[in-house]
Amino acid sequence: MQAILMVGFVVLLAIFFALLVLRDKENSAKFRHYEGAIESLMRENYELKKRIETLAKEANSIDIDRVQIELEEFLDARLRDKTLPMLATLQELKQKISEQQSEQQNRINSLEERTRDFSKLTPPTPQSESELILAQYRSGKSVEMIAKDMQLGVGRVEFVLKMSGISLA
Structure with missing residues (x-):
């Protein structure tokens, strides 16, 4: 072991x-x-x-002056090569932005026109509402029926009638 x-x-x-x-x-x-x-x-x-x-x-x-002139010419050429494409791109972007701006202006004008059209469809003014209430009351309708037909409160109908000089019994 x-x-x-x-x-x-x-x-x-x-x-x-x-x-x-x-x-x-x-x-x-x-x-x-x-x-x-x-x-x-x-x-x-x-x-x-x-x-x-x-x-x-x-x-x-x-000759340091000669080298400096060559270096400046080289750098100018490189800068032109790099900046001209960027300038063209910026002009394209400017044109696209102005196109989008005019498109947005057209949309705004269109919306304003639609808004004006909607304002023409507004419910009757209080003056014409008052005239309708008076006409219906003179035709013999009750205050409750006028309120129901015009979807107004009874108090509103009574107020218009009182303001018009009609006393309710």
Whole structure:
């Protein structure tokens, strides 16, 4: 029994040792990769420093006025290329907005005309209502019948008759 435990323990140690060796190899490979990357970056940094020094020497010999003029011309051309399409789009939008505005104005005018037409169909004014009440009373209808026919309250009919100088008995 102890022998089996001992063998199991040895196998477990061997597996653990194998895993450690594999991890060590992976880490070593990563370190080598990072060392190579750092070396190449250092070389590139050195080359860029040299290039900056040569460009600085050349910059002293460049005609700044000529470069400035060329740069302004280039920028003007780029601005024209970018702004002309935007200007055309803005003009199209302006035209569409004015079309919609006139369409909305036409709708408003149409609604105003309809509103005027509806105001012509309003119920009779109080003066004509009073005249109708008086005419019906003179034709012999009772106050209750007039109120029912005209869909008014009895008090309203009596009020109109009293205001017209007719006394109710």
